[in-house]
Every structure is written in C-alpha cells, then in structure tokens.
Amino acid sequence: MIYYLVWRSNLFFESVLKGNAMGKTKKQHYVPRMYIKRFGYGTEDNPRISVLKKAEGTVLHNQNPENFASKRFFYDTTEDVIEDVLKRDLEIFTSIKKSRFYHDEQLTEHTLSRMEGAYKELLDSIEANPEIIYEDKPRAIFISFVNELAYRTKSFRDRMDTITSKTEDVLSKMCDNLGLDEDTKRKTIEENCIPGINIQLENILSLGPTLQTMKILLENYDWFIGYNDTELDFVISDNPAQTVWCHLNDICIPISKQIAIVMRVKDDKAPMVSIDKAKDNIIDMSMKGVIAYNMMQISMAQLYLFGSEKAINFMKSINELLNVYGKGGE
Secondary structure: OHHHHHHHHHHHHHHHHHHHHHOOOOEEEOOOHHHHHHHOEEOOOOEEEEEEEOOOOEEEEEEOHHHOOEEEOOOOOOHHHHHHHOHHHHHHOHHHHHOHHHHOOOHHHHHHHHHHHHHHHHHHHHHHOHHHHHOHHHHHHHHHHHHHHHHOOHHHHHHHHHHHHHHHHHHHHHHHHHOOOHHHHHHHHHHHOOOHHHHHHHHHHOHHHHHHHHHHHHHHEEEEEEEOOOOOOOOEEOOOOHHHHOOOOEEEEEOOOOEEEEEEEOOOOOOOOOOOOEEOOEEEOOHHHHHHHHHHHHHHOOOEEEEOHHHHHHHHHHHHHHHHHHOOOO
8 A cells, every 4th residue: 555655646746747748638538548459359459349339229339438438628627626635645645736737737638648558567567467456566456547537437426426416305304394595595406416527537546535435355365367268358338447436346347358356345245247266376268258357347348348359249139138128029
C-alpha cells in the first residue's frame, strides 16, 4: 500500500502540474482504448475489434476501437466539483491547489491518460509473465487499474444519476408533505443528493476509495491466474469491471484473450460464476468456465461487447438465447 500511495501521488501531481500541456481532448474514452485493443486483432498500427451491439443483437467486424466506449467531454467538470471530490486529499497534499493546472476542467481526462500508459505497461508485463501479479508493486498498480475500470464507465455514472434522481423525488415529496419552505427543501435536496459525476470522480481520483478497494481485494479474496486454452477467447464489455464495485464472489478481469486474473472470495461455500477449480494458484479454464465469465460481461454491458471475430459471433448466439429467455421463452 505504501508503494501505491507514492506511485499514485506522483502520477497525480504530474497530471496537475502538466495537465494543460496535453491539449484539449474532445472524445474521452470511458473504457481505455489500450484495454479494448487487447481483445481484438489487426496490427499495432491498425488495431481492429469485433463488436456486438447488445440491444440490437447485431455484430460489427473489423472496427476501430477508437470509435467505441467514448463520449464528448465526458470527464470535464468545474473546479468546485474537483475541490469537492478531492477535499480529503487536499488536506494532505495542500500544494496541489497552488498549481494553475489544478483549475483545468480536463484534469480527470489528463490524469487518466497518464495512468493508462503505466497500466498498459503493467498488462503487457502480466501477459508475458503472469506470476508477477503476486508481487506487491504489480498487484498494487493492478488494483488501481481495476478500481478505475470499475468506476469510470458511463454505466456507473448513469446508475448513480438514476439513484440521485429517485432520491430527489422522494425528498421533494417528503418536504412538500411536511409543509417545509422552498429554501429548506432546496438545502435538504442539495445535502442528500450527490450528482453522479461527483461520485464517479471521487472514486476515480481520490486515494481513499482506491485504498478501500485495495483493502477489500487483498483481505477478502484469493488471487489466481486463469489460463484460457479453449477455442473461445475472453471478451469484455463497455462496463467490464462492475463485479469489483459489486464485490461479487467471483471476479474475473481478463488481461488478454487467453489470460485473466481471477479473484475469489475466501469462503468455500460461496457460489461462484465458474466451477473450474484452482491448483497451485492456477485455474485452467474449461469452455464452460470461459462462457460463464463471458456471459458476465454480457450481463454487465450497457451497449457493447468487444472481442475477436469468432468469440463475438459465438457470444451473439448466447445473447440471442438470453433475449429469448428474458422475454419468457416467446
């Protein structure tokens, strides 16, 4: 944890001090492109991906990862919001506010962009030698990666906005029923209804939430390397790590089409997504196990599933079956 604090703080300070030097970014990806590319094909200069559009059930092959899982100015915000989500951090790192780049509305995007370089290097290293996940430094950085992956998506923000909206409706009706004046009603709603972007950015930028994720994953889960030698590749969705913030019993984070890091809760009686057994910290995936984890990606997906041509064609069939059973077998 000490290593993570130093590493994370240094990267954040670099983003604050050099933020505007990166220029204005319009298209901001809420799933890192470097992560999506790991499940596709093509070349380094011309990466391609196959895409399943979940709702329509249609497949697009030979696609550019650049064109998916992004939204214009998605992380842009005001200085007031940044100050709110970093209020605990600013008590410790007071010098942050002295930098003029602290006032950059794209501070979050610039921070994520710098971290993605370090995450790509880590994932490449894990793919080449998966055993390094049991070393303290790589594991700390990996936890930082999966924490961001879990909270940075459009799906997560939309969920938080929905909860906030419903809470606001309930509080508004309660205040009206109690005969409270409009000023008291407004203050009550402001104090209890936090915008989705504030919740999201706090989980992405602030040290506290990531350290909490680190504590949970290290204390409550056993870690395994999952090897997929089946004919079906791992796939990911546009909401690939919801299992982390849901604290699911069985968390699978694919590193590539053939390798995943699997975290299973330390409870022999807890139900798991896959029934594949571990031996000496290794899980040799069966076809059923890969399908089970890929189906989790479909269930978490908001719009898209990403992968190789063969894998996406197969998951299209699975998606069709899920839609049929979801409609009561019509």
